[in-house]
Amino acid sequence: MKALSLSLPTITATNSNLNYGSFSAASSYASLSSLQHRPSSSTTLFSMKKSVVRVQAENEDFELKQVRDMAAAKKRWEALLREEKIKVLTPKEAGYAVQLSNKPLLDVRPSNEHNKAWVKGSTWIPIFDVDNGLDIGTIPRKVTNFAMGGWWSGMPTLSFDNSFLPKVMEKFPKDAELIVACQKGLRSLAACEQLYNAGYTNLFWVQGGFEAAEEEDLVVEGSVPLKFAGIGGVSEFLGWTDQQRAAAAKEGWGYRLVFSARLIGLFLVADALFIGAQQAGRYLQEIRTH
Template identity: 75%
Template sequence: MASLALPSLNSLPISRLHSQKAPSLNSSIPSISTSRHPCTAAPHPFQSGVIRMQAGEEDFELKQVRDMAAAKKRWDAMIREGKVKILTPKEAGYAIQLSNKPLLDVRPSSEREKAWVKGSSWVPVFEVDDKFDVGTVSRKVSTFMMGGWWSGVPTLSYNSQFLSKVEEKFPKDAELIVACQKGLRSLAACEILCNAGYKNLFWVQGGLEAAEEEDLAREGSQPLKFAGIGGLSEFLGWTDQQRTQAAREGWGYRLLYSARLVGVFVVADALFIGAQQVGRYLQDMRSH
């Protein structure tokens, strides 16, 4: 089996596949044309830098999409060949209760700290990237602009100690249930473990987000379904999980988020009025 291209499976595709759909910010950002008329002056150095950065980000994004497509083919083959077996969240709950099978949680800390399966072991395959080098900052900006502000999905990087940490906890013959929030990162983890010699792997299809409250014993401040949401969409209650919960809870739940939406508009209006007043004050100062 082809090995997983770990360094390339980082934040952009994974964040987008795990995020809520967000209104696009691209339409509000003016595009910079690289065409030049013979009589025009050469672009400003800053403008040239912006163009190069945009081209680099597009190349990086295209490479990530290709890597993800190749990884998906490998994962499908891995399941088809029986190297990894599929469990629903309910079946995983039965396996934990009746057979005492261990569950390996491979989610990043941003999701794990909200809710986790009782008794599960935690080794993130991708972790929140808290570095501030040039490459990381560029990815953070891209993730934010492409929907991170809406979904709250952070920039992630591969945890180079993932395999060694799992090997410290579990022998190669362990019957190991692997789970993440939506099922994508856990497939990547299964491939790593399979290539390392683990023979009894079980993948939780749909991830912990697909679990009902009665399926798995849960600890933490939120339902497992809510552990992967964040950003402005969570604050306003506009995620699929929250809308489903609102349908169950009734009007009280909906009024809470309606009040938050009104509050956002009030704050935005106040900031707009304040900016206008500052602008008038500065204009008066110049006229005097």
């Protein structure tokens, strides 16, 4: 196997080196089956109970399949790294390779992350992208994703992009020294596996993803720091992500005050809505009594 034409320290990949996360319930390793339920007027309550049990069973089966899929994928990825079919780079080493040797960097993140920040000169081809569909199969997945933490993390429902491999093949020859990266390192491993199976033999995985990079490691463009591209939702608004807490430790109290003010504002809005609901309830009760 050819190596990058750049002097880099040797990195040995072990199980503890891998930065594994878990796909959300809507990550496209499995899909939630839609349920059809048409109760008759005489069996409504019984049918509703059956529907609840069925939904719970579907969710349990879905989560179990997801765990099994991730366990199987983890073993495959470990084997590819252990056998050095995929080489490992740190973000700093990837930055050297891109800036000094002009090596291609393939960004496989979904659009919601890439649009916030990206490495200058990189090629963006997502392996999973935001699912904007509203069909009967997508809506249950979006609801499940939101209920299982999407509201907090801001992570949208993602679907596998079937055009990923054709787009990469159109852009890069199979003997290209290709550096593959994502936000945390998980999807880029999945992308490396796809590319290796398609015949790419000079693959380099960025360990830990862009989230592990320091500001000086890569030349970045976009509206936010590269570390912040993967955060969102209520946690980002309140400044309760690990990335924001690390930034607050460097920036000091001025940075923290912004998010403290947001938290106070959120409590005030919640109080106002609660008081308003009480007043509306009393008003409706007075109308009924008269």
